[in-house]
Amino acid sequence: MEMTIKDYVNSFLKKERITQVEFCEKTGIPLSTIKGMKSRGTNPGLETLKKIRSVYPNFKFMLSDEQGMGSVSSVKSDDQLASLENKTEFASLYSEIKRLLKENTKLHDENVELLRENREIRIENKDLRNKVNELQEEFNSLNDYSTRQSNGITNAEAVTVERAG
Incomplete structure (x- = not known):
């Protein structure tokens, strides 16, 4: 029966034969x-459904994708509940993996940019070392x-001394 x-x-x-207040007090x-x-x-x-089932095991439910949002079927066994929990856990893990991949891509892009900057700094550093060497020689x-x-x-004597040396 669907409802x-x-x-x-x-x-x-x-x-x-319980009120919603009693239901909430018992389930938390x-x-x-x-x-x-x-x-x-x-x-x-x-x-929430797990909390309800822990207090009221006869609260048989199953939210089903095929039935659309808000529809419920009775659960015939705990295996069906476990299957639903596994699907929900899978969806949660899949979302987390997507988030981590997106974060990884962002970090990769930042790393590539830092490597470019590092290369430019090394080139500038080499140019500066060459300039320092030129200035030292001068x-x-x-x-x-x-x-x-x-x-x-x-100067003439210095050249003569250098040639003789």
Whole structure:
């Protein structure tokens, strides 16, 4: 027999001869949840359904994709409930995998950008080292010239000394 969650909950409470407040106190689910199921036909989550089943094992339900949102069928066995739980767990894991893949792609893109920046910095660093070497050579040359000048050696004498050396 197919019925909406709204009809099922109303029927179940009547059959059990309990109020929705008693139902909520025993199951630990919020009163707003049961009111939503009873008045608007709001589908409970799997965790809510597990709480209900832990207190009321005869609360037989099954939200079915084939039947559309809000429709309920009776569960013939705990295997059917386990199957539903497995499907829900699979959907949750699939969503988590998609989220992680998206995050991984983002991190990969950031890593590629950092590698590009690193390469540019290494090239700039190499250029700076070359410039420092050129400046060092120029400094040494000027220092040698300055030393010769202070010792009174002319450029011609320095060249002669270098050739002789």
